[in-house]
Amino acid sequence: MSSVTARLRCLALFCGLLLPLAASGAGFPELEKMTERGFRISAEARLLGDGGRSGEALGAIEPELQLSPASVSKAYLAAAALDRWGPQHRFTTKLVSAAELDGNGVLRGDLILDGGGDPALASEDLWRLAQRLHQAGVREIEGRLVVSQWRFGPVECITTDRCEAQSRTANSYSALLSSAGVNHGNWCVNVAPGAAIGEPARITSCDSQSLILGIDNQVETRAAGSGTEFSAERVTREEGDVMLLRGHIARDAAPRDVYRASGDPARQTARTLLAMLEQAGIAVGQGYATSIEAPPASARNLAQVEGKPLQELLLQVMNYSNNFMADVLALNLVDTPRASLLQAGEAIQDYVAGLPDHGPVVMLSGSGLTTENRTSARGANVLLESMFHRSSLFPSFVASFQSPSNGVARFIRRGSPLFQDHIMLKTGTLNQPYAVRAVSGYFRTRSGRWGVFTVLVNGTASTPWLNWAQVLDPLAQDLERMIEAH
Known part of the structure; x- marks a missing residue:
């Protein structure tokens, strides 16, 4: 056989090996079956190369198809945030004043909380502020407590749940946004049995000794062993936020914390801090107010x-897919005051524009609550690969992804131990106006090589209901083969 003939045969064999990858569903035979039921899929898995070179493609289904990534959007936010600030950046919340503090500890004017955009600001932080103010010698505020959300807030809502939450809500995930929000924009009350059968349940605040929002309590205490069932809804009335509680609680039931999004996160912060100042022995003469103005330069x-x-x-944002934290973090990426969610999305898009070969991307929010967000499996993998090659940022980035075998989300614990122990992933879920199940992350092969994978599954008006088992089970089988083969 001539050398020319041999080379032609080798070329034919090589081309034959490439053909299956070029075909639809190559490397994802189980996942591809979903396309036959009408679901739109963009999927790609590839090994990572060395020195910035792209590695071997292991499978693809329309890898450049633009689909909704849902909460996989948070991986883009995490990368942009790490790129902007680095892993050790901290957001600072301050109490400031332009007023004089006299020798008796009286502040002769307003005390201003300068909201620093901390996505995880909590009651404990407000208590520390109150204690430090007391340590600074302040015993009385002659003016008001003013909560300044000049960086951003109130932020215009762009999703149905958040728009409805301005007046009422029965959930915690639709929290409104502010640079001065506390406790993820949620009120918390504790519901416990009353002193005797037939009496109302005992309702207390989770965050102060006194109640700091209105309570409409119609939860009845019933006999031990009778079961517990009650509903909770936050409504905003003329006097402010009120928690409506309806149902019954057994006399032997354990107390339960209930979280509902507040109608005004800056006002919630003001009421919570005001209660803590009083507990710390610091009187406030003229109540509280909220502001969108920056504190005076003389403060x-x-x-x-x-x-x-x-x-x-990022561990909280990614592991728990916390939408309030994600969108607050994204709003911090905007350099100008009075930031909007659309500007936050543009800041993420600007970061992606610097990733070679990513392709188109649309980010209207950092949380992924908006179904209009768009990316492709190939684009998401470019993002993952770019972070892999950034040695100072990659440990913090990959640590925010979940391992199925020990992650906080139990629904991802599917497939064999090989699958569960060899991947780190971020998931995304939407159910309206159509179903979205998205998953993206890293895998390690049997030989220890790193790889990236992204699968975006979008339903349509005509596709059946979609659950995670329908996506994760076939994906686990396909990825197991790739992990085993390399």
């Missing part, structure tokens, strides 16, 4: 708290 710093490092915030 002095009286107390401050620093939030958790960014790498810890």
Whole structure:
């Protein structure tokens, strides 16, 4: 056989090996079956190369098809945030004032909380602020407590749940946004049995000794062993937020914390801090107010708290898919005051524009709550690969992804131990106006090589209901083969 003939045969064999990858569903035979039921899929898995070179493609289904990534959008946010600030960045919340503090500890004017955009600001932080203000010698505020959300807030809503939450809500995930929000924009009350059968349940605040929002309590205490069932809805009335509680609680039931999104997160912060100042022995003469104006340039710093490092915030944003934290973090990416969610999305898009070969992307929010967000499996993998090659950022980035075998989300614990122990992933879920199940992350092969994978599954008006088992089970089988083969 001539050398020319041999080379032609080798070329034919090589081309034959490439043909299956070029075909629809190559490398994803189980996942591809979903396309036969009308679902739109963009999927790609590839090994990572060395020195910035792209590695071997292991499978693809329309990898450049633009689909909704749902909460996989948060991986883009995490990368943009780490690129902007680095893993150790902390957001600072301050108490400031331009007023004079006299020798008796009286502040002769307003005390201003300067909301620093901390996505994880909590009651404990407000308590530390109150304590530090007391340590600074303040015993009385002659003016008002003013909560300033000049960086952003109130933020215009662009999703149905958040728009409805301005007046009422029966959930915690639709929290409104502010640079001065506390406790993820949620009120918390504790519901416990009353002192005797037939009496109302005992309702207390989770965050202060006194109730700091209105309560309409119609939860009845019933006999031990009779079961517990009650509903909770936050409504906004003329006097402010009110928690409506309806149902019954057994006399032997354990107390339960109930979380509902507030109607005004800056006002919630003001009421919570006001209660803590009073508990710390600091009287406030003229109540509270909220503002969108920055504190005056002459204001002095009286107390401050620093939030958790960014790498810890990302664990909560990614592991728990916290939408409030994600969108607050994204709003911080905007350099000008009065930021909107659309500007936050543009800041993420600007970051993606610097990733070679990513392709188109649309980000209208950092949380992924908007179905209009768009990317492709190939684009998402370019993002993952770019972070893999950034040695100073990659440990914090990959740590925010979940391992199925020990992640906080139980629904991802599917497939064999090989699958569960060899991948790290971020999931995304939407059910309206159509179903979305998205998953993206890293895998390690048997030989220890790194790879990236992204699968975006979008339903249509004509496709059946979609659950995670329908996506994760076939994906696990397909990825197991890739992991085993390499």
